[in-house]
Amino acid sequence: MPDDPLLTTLLAAVAAAPADVPLRLHVAELLIERDRPGDALQHCSHVLATEPSNASAVAMLERITALMTQPAEPGPAPAEGFDWRHAEEQVADIPALSIEEPATPSPTVEDIERPSVRLADVGGMEQVKQRLEIAFLGPMRNPALAKAFGKSLSGGLLLYGPPGCGKTFIGRAVAGELGANFFNVGIADVLDIYTGSSERNLAGIFAAARRNAPCVLFLDEIDALGQKRAHLSHDSSMRNTVNQLLSEMDSLGGDNEGVFVLGATNHPWDIDSALRRPGRFDRMLLVLPPDAPARAAILRYHLRDRPTSGIDVDRLVAATEHYSGADLAHVCTTAAERALAASMQAQRLQPLTTADLVAALGEVRPSTGPWFATARNVVMFANTDGGYDDLAAYLRKHRKL
Ligand SMILES: Nc1ncnc2c1ncn2[C@@H]1O[C@H](COP(=O)(O)OP(=O)(O)OP(=O)(O)O)[C@@H](O)[C@H]1O
Ligand SMILES: [Mg+2]
Incomplete structure (x- = not known):
């Protein structure tokens, strides 16, 4: 479809954000309008594979199925043969749907x-x-x-x-x-x-x-x-x-x-x-706050797609004891915002540096403190059956008990 800039742009957007459900459904809708039910089916299936009870997707699947099973109109032969086997493969892994009994509107099926x-x-x-x-x-x-x-x-x-x-x-x-x-x-x-x-x-x-x-x-x-x-x-x-x-x-x-x-x-x-x-x-x-190798892995993971220059991971690992995985993600985002601000001011890309991350550590404090305060009380007063011995050992090791 060379002359369909809207569709081309939207398809590129889907490729960039494959998990964006409303976008995918919108694209599928356009594909139906453009008489491309097979392609629409592909996007609809993708949505249903992750959100089996998505009501719009279920309704759309029914429409697509109806379109594709319509007897071919007498007259001009279909321009291109529809690959049923391929279509079946596409829907094969959709979790079983109960289309007749409308799924209970459940907020639970994340x-x-x-x-x-x-x-x-x-x-x-x-x-x-x-x-x-x-x-x-x-x-x-x-x-x-x-x-x-x-x-x-x-x-x-x-x-x-x-x-x-x-x-x-x-x-x-x-x-x-x-x-x-x-x-x-x-x-x-x-x-x-x-x-x-x-x-x-x-x-x-x-x-x-x-x-x-x-x-x-x-x-x-x-x-x-x-x-x-x-x-x-x-x-x-x-x-x-x-x-x-x-x-x-x-x-x-x-x-x-x-x-x-x-x-x-x-x-x-x-x-x-x-x-x-x-x-x-x-x-x-x-499951305790990440240890040193875990912190290194988490920091590397959150920095992997950002422009960086000579990050001293070991130094950061040493400075982030008690930080949770979520705290570390937050540190990386904060540092990235600093580097972005610097780049905008300089009008050229300033990669994220160790200094940005160290500065971010000043803003993001570890969030696990209150949890350990409660945990300490439980271990001291309610560990009667020894169920929290692991926790007690950790608290002792970190001199929190
Ligand atoms: N050992 C690890 N290696 C790599 N990444 C980790 C590790 N531990 C945690 N993370 C990352 O830390 C973040 C927070 O983890 P997750 O959401 O699993 O925590 P949680 O204990 O389920 O939190 P909550 O109690 O809020 O539900 C995630 O982005 C996860 O990828
Ligand atoms: Mg969780």
Whole structure:
């Protein structure tokens, strides 16, 4: 289509921002108008692969399907043969859709993706990787062996630690290791105490995870299940929700359904104790602020696409103990803004330097302090069953206890 500047520009924009859903849908719409349903289908499929319940995309898919299945009008033969096999391949990996029963408007289905990150992409944090391997990945990869040793595959693993320190990132890497999909759900959004549909929401989520197996179901903010119950002491709906989650987890049985549950929380001490019993979230994994190699990896990652000159990563690593991964990202953005301002003033590109980053460190302070203050109290007064021994050891090592 040589003479379609609008479309050409928009296609270039899609190539530059492949995850921009509204843009993709807009392009697909234009392609339909231009009688190119096959190409429209490609963009629509792309959206549905990441947002299976996107209502506009679902409606569009129906329209495209109708267009493509219309009997060819008698008369002029179609200009070009439509490649049905190719089209089928394009839609093959769209998660099952329930077009007739409109998907419950659920704010929970953030994303189902197939991550390519692996544990090797997680910088440093050797202890976490080792524990993951022994407690989770190894048994999942060797189910027969695990069974012989009486190791149950059921139950989930709970990642906990200060905010922004890599829980979600590690969850994604676990999915990458297992070659599984990654389904990220904010449990706080599932809870619907007013209409009592939390249980239905949960059932829908587990069903979606099963449909997309193998799948790592990442339940974020799982502490919401304890906290709200404590605040609403007469509330039975929260108890029902906890029970529903437990029975969904039990019914997975860990065998061959290929759904692996990971929970994440910044406040494990707020979680309903029923969830922490054996066979449930009985294994906890502490995810601490990034150690030196992790900080180096995170800094390199956030600087990789920015113009830089002679960055002294070691110096920055030494100056950023207690910074979370999110803090480090913020430091890099702040430094980039400084370099950009300098470039605009000089009217030529001034690459980002170590000095910019050091100056940014003065502006961005580590955000993990308040978390450790709470953690310290928990370890001192509530570590009765030794569940927080890892945390206690870390606090002692860093003289926070
Ligand atoms: N070891 C690491 N190697 C590389 N990148 C990391 C590492 N740890 C964290 N990051 C990066 O740090 C950022 C924050 O991590 P993430 O969002 O996973 O934290 P989180 O613990 O899930 O935070 P929250 O508690 O806010 O949900 C991400 O950009 C992630 O890519
Ligand atoms: Mg997270």
